[in-house]
Amino acid sequence: VKLLVQEIVDGIATGAIYGILALALVIIYRSTSFINFAQGEMAMVSTFLAWQLTQWNVGVVPAILISIGLAFVGGMLIQAAVIRPMEGAPELALVIVTVGLFLGINQMTGLIWGHEVKSFPSAFPDEVLSIAGARIGVGKLGVLAVLLVEIGLLYGILLGTRFGLAMRAVAVNLESSELVGIPTRRIVMLAWGIATALGAVAGAMVAPQLFLWPGMMFPVLIYSMAAATLGGFDSPLGAVLAGLILGVVENLAGTYITIVGPDLKIAVALLVIVIVLLVRPSGLFGSHVSVRV
Amino acid sequence: MTLRELDSRTRRWIAIGVVAAIAVCAIAFPFLISSYALYQFNVALVLAVGVLGLNLLTGYAGQISLGHNAFFAFGAYTFAILWSHGVNYVVALVPAFAVAMVVGFVIGLPALRLKGLYLAIVTVGLAITTEPLINRLTPLTGGPQGLIVIQPAPPDWTGLTTGQWLWLITAAIAVAVFVMARNLVRGRVGRALIAIRENEVAGLTMGVDVAAYKTGIFALSGGLAGLAGALYALVVGFVGPGSFTLIFSIFLLVAMVIGGLGTVMGALVGATVIEFLPTWASGINQSLSSIIYAAALILLMMVARGGLIGLLTSATVRVLRQPKARLFADSAQPRGAAEESTTRSQSRELPPKGRRS
Numbered sequence: 001v002k003l004l005v006q007e008i009v010d011g012i013a014t015g016a017i018y019g020i021l022a023l024a025l026v027i028i029y030r031s032t033s034f035i036n037f038a039q040g041e042m043a044m045v046s047t048f049l050a051w052q053l054t055q056w057n058v059g060v061v062p063a064i065l066i067s068i069g070l071a072f073v074g075g076m077l078i079q080a081a082v083i084r085p086m087e088g089a090p091e092l093a094l095v096i097v098t099v100g101l102f103l104g105i106n107q108m109t110g111l112i113w114g115h116e117v118k119s120f121p122s123a124f125p126d127e128v129l130s131i132a133g134a135r136i137g138v139g140k141l142g143v144l145a146v147l148l149v150e151i152g153l154l155y156g157i158l159l160g161t162r163f164g165l166a167m168r169a170v171a172v173n174l175e176s177s178e179l180v181g182i183p184t185r186r187i188v189m190l191a192w193g194i195a196t197a198l199g200a201v202a203g204a205m206v207a208p209q210l211f212l213w214p215g216m217m218f219p220v221l222i223y224s225m226a227a228a229t230l231g232g233f234d235s236p237l238g239a240v241l242a243g244l245i246l247g248v249v250e251n252l253a254g255t256y257i258t259i260v261g262p263d264l265k266i267a268v269a270l271l272v273i274v275i276v277l278l279v280r281p282s283g284l285f286g287s288h289v290s291v292r293v
Numbered sequence: 294m295t296l297r298e299l300d301s302r303t304r305r306w307i308a309i310g311v312v313a314a315i316a317v318c319a320i321a322f323p324f325l326i327s328s329y330a331l332y333q334f335n336v337a338l339v340l341a342v343g344v345l346g347l348n349l350l351t352g353y354a355g356q357i358s359l360g361h362n363a364f365f366a367f368g369a370y371t372f373a374i375l376w377s378h379g380v381n382y383v384v385a386l387v388p389a390f391a392v393a394m395v396v397g398f399v400i401g402l403p404a405l406r407l408k409g410l411y412l413a414i415v416t417v418g419l420a421i422t423t424e425p426l427i428n429r430l431t432p433l434t435g436g437p438q439g440l441i442v443i444q445p446a447p448p449d450w451t452g453l454t455t456g457q458w459l460w461l462i463t464a465a466i467a468v469a470v471f472v473m474a475r476n477l478v479r480g481r482v483g484r485a486l487i488a489i490r491e492n493e494v495a496g497l498t499m500g501v502d503v504a505a506y507k508t509g510i511f512a513l514s515g516g517l518a519g520l521a522g523a524l525y526a527l528v529v530g531f532v533g534p535g536s537f538t539l540i541f542s543i544f545l546l547v548a549m550v551i552g553g554l555g556t557v558m559g560a561l562v563g564a565t566v567i568e569f570l571p572t573w574a575s576g577i578n579q580s581l582s583s584i585i586y587a588a589a590l591i592l593l594m595m596v597a598r599g600g601l602i603g604l605l606t607s608a609t610v611r612v613l614r615q616p617k618a619r620l621f622a623d624s625a626q627p628r629g630a631a632e633e634s635t636t637r638s639q640s641r642e643l644p645p646k647g648r649r650s
Contacts, residue, residue: 035410037417085595093594095357095413096550100594103543104587111580218539222421225414263425270418274403277411 006135007251013140014209015247016147020202021217021224022231022239023150024195029233030171031191032083034094038101040221042078043199044214045109046071047207050200051120052113060121064204068197075196076189083192084185110214120207143205150198151240158236167191171234219266223250226269230276232286242284246272298610307609311558319464323457332528333568335460338467339524341564344548345474345557346517351546352555353478354510355490356404359542360416361518363423366537368393368519369526373440374433382445382527383462389523390516397515401508420539427534439533442526463524470517475557486510487555547586550593553600562601 021039028036036042050067054060082101086094124142128135158164169177170187178184202224203217210216224239227246231238246269254265276283296304323331343365351357372389376382400419404412427434434440447458477483485506488496497503526532544567552563567586574582597604 035414037413082591089594090355091410092351092355092357092554093598095410096546097591097594099359099543099546100587100590102587103540103547103583103590107580107583107587111578111584218421222418225417229411229414264422264429266418266425267422270415270422273415273418277407277415278403281406281411 003255004252007255008248009136009140011248011251012244013137013143013247014251015227015244016143017202017205017220017243018223018227018247019147019240019243020150020198020205021220022227022243023154023236024198024202025224025228026231026233026236026239027154027191027195027198029228030236031167031188034091035098035225035228035233036101036195037095037098037221038105039195039199040217040224041102041105041109042071042075042196043203043206043220044217045105046074046196046200047120047203047212047216048109048113050204051118051207051212054121060123064123064200067204068200071200072193072197075199076193078196079189079192084189106214113214115214118212120204120212122208123204139208146201146205147240150201151237154236163187163190219269222266223247223269226272226276228283229273230283232283235283235285238283238285296606296610299613303613315468319468323453323460328454328456331456331460333572334565335456335463335528336525337565337568338460338463338561339521339528340545340548340568341561342467342470342524343518343521344545344552344564345470345560346514346521347545348549348552348554348556348560349474349478349486349517350510350514352549352553352559353483353486353490354507356507356511357413358416358514359413359539359546360400360419360423361514361545362537362539362542363419364393364397364515364518365522365525365541366423366427366532366534367396367515368522369532369537370427370434370440370522371519372523373442373526373532376442376527377440386466386520386523390520393519393522394512394516397518398508398512400515401511404507404511405504416542417539420542423537424534427537434534437534439531439535442530442532444527444530459528463528466520466524470520471557471561478557482506490555544586547590549600550590551586551600553602554598556600556602559600559602566601 021043024039024043025035028034028039046067049070050060050063053063053066058066078101082097083094086097122139122142124137124139127138129138129141130136156164158168166177166182166187167190169180169182170184170191174184177187202220206216206220210220223246224243227243228239229242230246231240231242233239249272250265250268253268296307299307322334326334343361346364347358347361368389371392372382372385375385375388400415403415407415428436430436444455444459446455447453451458453461478486485496485501488499488501489503489506493503522537525536529536548563548567549560550563551566552559552561570585571582574585593600599606
């Protein structure tokens with residue numbers, strides 16, 4: 001039982017990271033109706049920036065905050081330079097462009113910082129708390145706290161501000177929003193900035209656990225895609241909850257189902273995606289979209 | 294702009310020229326170039342078969358796949374295992390094709406219900422799962438060490454080297470596959486696939502059996518990738534999990550886009566580019582070729598979705614169409630047609646406004 005509690009707690013901590021990146025995917029999906037396959041790589045390069053700052057003797061927390069700021073600006077620039085010119089292009093072309101971003105960012109990072117594994121300092125103290133027999137690192141609680149703060153902030157913005165209202169309007173119908181005078185282009189650009197900043201947060205949370213290297217985000221990306229699929233691609237809260245669920249499921253499957261084991265954990269994500277899409281394509285919390293033809 | 298805008302005689306000459314050039318290359322190559330260059334062309338040819346499979350699925354039917362590394366791996370390992378257990382290497386290509394085809398069919402089933410994006414997610418999952426799965430099946434696959442694939446010696450009477458013999462085998466198979474693909478996309482099946490890509494519902498109302506075509510093309514595409522994987526194992530002489538990662542799938546996608554989405558010959562062009570560009574670029578920097586690929590993906594999607602073949606086609610049409618229009622105007626065409634083509638050629642010959650004095 002002790003082990004079980006431990007696994008669940010660890011799972012929630014990992015799941016929180018999936019939740020954060022899934023949130024980034026959902027924000028972009030809601031504003032532009034496609035999935036940014038480069039989301040993980042954008043997070044990875046932001047984390048490298050933070051690491052570079054720590055090498056220049058900037059403290060960990062300020063370094064992460066600066067990298068989040070840079071990611072926000074970078075995300076908007078990428079949207080303006082690469083995504084906006086693709087307006088009206090078929091979905092396939094957009095997917096290919098984000099795959100191009102994925103490859104380009106991944107290789108650029110390898111070129112600049114090399115492919116060796118680097119250790120990234122945690123933003124949280126190293127202490128370990130003992131609760132109900134499980135040993136819980138402060139870092140893991142910290143990740144969960146960050147997730148809660150983020151989801152609070154996001155819903156605060158979405159529900160409480162004019163900008164949030166505009167974002168929701170764009171998510172529902174881009175053309176109508178434009179007709180009522182919402183500056184949709186700027187909104188979409190800001191959505192990319194926010195999503196990229198969220199990715200930077202996720203990267204800074206992952207890096208102390210998985211180490212920092214250009215391939216770091218592959219498994220995280222696929223799990224957050226699974227989370228976004230399970231939660232429903234248009235539901236931020238759903239994505240976060242699904243991220244937590246998936247973190248726990250992944251950990252339990254890796255420990256208790258021997259066929260899976262630690263190295264095939266990734267197959268769990270694939271299985272979840274396929275099952276969800278076959279059984280309930282709109283996810284647990286997503287809205288069902290009927291297309292009129 | 295397509296070659297259809299040219300008259301049939303010009304088209305026939307272009308086709309004969311292309312086919313003749315390819316035939317000369319295929320037969321003369323092994324005796325003209327160094328064995329290493331031949332090896333590289335051989336790898337490019339093998340990749341072209343896989344890229345063609347991907348292009349049938351993505352370029353024609355519009356169903357994106359980032360999981361073709363998995364089909365490659367299934368084909369390569371099936372082949373390597375059977376061949377090491379004494380099955381004839383030509384015979385072993387058949388199960389390699391079949392196994393990958395079955396996997397493609399199974400992956401294609403969810404594709405029936407999924408729109409492009411979700412399909413992309415499923416295939417990314419497949420792509421990332423491939424390497425751990427190979428490592429998990431170590432007793433069968435050799436795990437991270439991979440498997441050595443013994444290259445067959447050519448029959449004595451031919452007097453060829455192993456490299457030349459392998460080239461002739463892959464060239465024969467590749468020609469067969471390309472001819473099959475060309476015939477497939479030129480006819481009913483090709484039109485059905487394009488209908489699915491352009492507007493699924495419209496295709497459905499026109500009587501296209503969307504479900505059957507989608508799973509069918511997924512299976513065929515997977516099978517071709519598996520066949521390419523098997524040939525790859527044969528040509529390289531080794532299979533290992535490191536060869537079949539997500540990045541490999543992305544390279545296939547790059548080859549398809551560079552060559553041209555929805556073209557048959559584009560696969561050959563694109564595969565040649567991705568095989569030779571790294572050799573050329575690695576003198577400058579290891580990552581350079583990948584960065585060029587990334588830029589090519591983005592730029593081509595912005596300005597030229599037809600890829601190199603698309604650009605080449607429109608250039609050819611531009612060059613060859615001009616005399617055709619004049620010819621029509623001079624010859625004894627029916628009145629209407631002659632007039633029409635005259636006006637067209639005249640309007641094209643008008644100088645740009647700015648230069649008019």
